[in-house]
Amino acid sequence: MTAAAASVSFPTIPAAYRMFRVTGQILNDSNVNTVTFQLNGDSGSNYDNQRLQVNATTVDAARTTGQTSGFIFNGGNNIDDSESGSFQIHLVKQQTTDEAIAVVTTAYMDNQGTSAIRKTDYNVIWKNTDALISQINIIKGSGNFAVNTMILLEGNRA
Amino acid sequence: MSLIGVPEHIATTVLSGTAGSIRFDFPASYRILMCDVYIANDANDKDVTVTLNNDTGSNYDYQDVSVDAGSVSGARVTGAAGWLITTHEDFDASQDYYAAFCVAKSTSGIDAQLVHQISYRGVGDEIVYESLIGQWSNTANLITRLDITASSNNFAAASAASLWGVRL
Numbered sequence A: 001m002t003a004a005a006a007s008v009s010f011p012t013i014p015a016a017y018r019m020f021r022v023t024g025q026i027l028n029d030s031n032v033n034t035v036t037f038q039l040n041g042d043s044g045s046n047y048d049n050q051r052l053q054v055n056a057t058t059v060d061a062a063r064t065t066g067q068t069s070g071f072i073f074n075g076g077n078n079i080d081d082s083e084s085g086s087f088q089i090h091l092v093k094q095q096t097t098d099e100a101i102a103v104v105t106t107a108y109m110d111n112q113g114t115s116a117i118r119k120t121d122y123n124v125i126w127k128n129t130d131a132l133i134s135q136i137n138i139i140k141g142s143g144n145f146a147v148n149t150m151i152l153l154e155g156n157r158a
Numbered sequence B: 001m002s003l004i005g006v007p008e009h010i011a012t013t014v015l016s017g018t019a020g021s022i023r024f025d026f027p028a029s030y031r032i033l034m035c036d037v038y039i040a041n042d043a044n045d046k047d048v049t050v051t052l053n054n055d056t057g058s059n060y061d062y063q064d065v066s067v068d069a070g071s072v073s074g075a076r077v078t079g080a081a082g083w084l085i086t087t088h089e090d091f092d093a094s095q096d097y098y099a100a101f102c103v104a105k106s107t108s109g110i111d112a113q114l115v116h117q118i119s120y121r122g123v124g125d126e127i128v129y130e131s132l133i134g135q136w137s138n139t140a141n142l143i144t145r146l147d148i149t150a151s152s153n154n155f156a157a158a159s160a161a162s163l164w165g166v167r168l
Helices: none
Strands: A007-010 A017-027 A035-039 A047-055 A058-067 A070-073 A084-092 A100-109 A117-126 A136-140 A150-157 B008-014 B021-025 B030-039 B048-052 B060-068 B071-080 B097-104 B112-123 B126-136 B145-150 B160-167
Touching (some): A017 A136, A047 A070, A047 B060, A084 B097, A084 B112, A100 B126, A117 B071, A117 B126, B008 B021, B008 B030, B021 B160
Antiparallel strands (some): A017 A150, A084 A100, A100 A117, B021 B145, B048 B145, B060 B126
16 A cells, blocks of 8 residues: 555456465554454344454453454454454355355554463354445554555455 | 566475475565475374564564364564464474464564464374464564474475465
C-alpha cells in the first residue's frame, strides 16, 4: 500500500475462482484493533470462528459463532499500535450450495514486542451458501493499515 | 521482466548428493517468500533450521504448537540463531518430512515474519502435526538470502526445496 487505508478490497473476482490463498503483512497505525475479513461484502452474522492460540506453553481454544466477519487478528491477538503481523489464509468455496471454509494462520508480537511472539490459528466457516466468492475484503477494526502493508491474493480456477 | 504482485518461481534445488544445507540467493525486491521443503529420509536424525541473510545472531523468535496423538503442546523460543522448524522433536531417521512456509518483509526497518503453514512427519507409525510462526528482529535489511540447514548430519540426496517470491 502506498497510502494508509482502513480496508483492502479485492472486488469483482470472477466466479471461476473457487480456491484462494491470501498472504499478507499488516503494518498497523496507532490504533490497537482487530483485522478481519468479509466475503462478498456480507456483514451478516454468518461467520463461525474456531480459534487455537499458543502463548509460550499455554494452549487455549475458543469458538465464536454467528460473527459478522472471519477473524485474522482478533480478541486476544489484536495487533498493538505500531506493530506488524503476518498471516496466511487458505480459502475454498467450490459450489454455491456449500459453505466457504477458511484456514487462517497468523504471526504477531504482543504489546509492541515487550511480550513475546504468539501464534493464533482460526478455522472459519462462512455460512452463506447463496453465492460463489466474488469479493474479499480485509478490514481494520478502527484506524488504518499503514503504508507498506502488503496483501497478496492468489486463486485457482475450477 | 519484473512481475509486480505475481508469485514468481525463484529456484528449485534437488540434491543429487548429501548436503548440509540448501541455499537461495535472490534480489531484495522479493518481499513475500513462499517455500516448500521436502527432506528425504536416511539413517540419521536431524534438525532443520531456516535463517535469513546468513544472519546467525540471536535475532530469531518463534512460537510452536504441536499435536502428537492426543497431546497438544506449545513452545516459545526467543533470541535463537535461526527458526528451528523441527521444534517438537528432531526429524527422525528413515522418515520423510514436508514443510511449507511463508516469510514476509514488506520494507526495511521492520521485522520479518514467518508463517509456517504446514509441517508433519511420521515417527514410526505415528504422525505428528507441527506449526510454527516466527519473527526475525534484524530490521536493517531486506531479505536477499534464505538458507535451510541441517543442524546435525546432512540432508540426504533427493531432498528438495522450491522458493517462490512476490515483488513489490
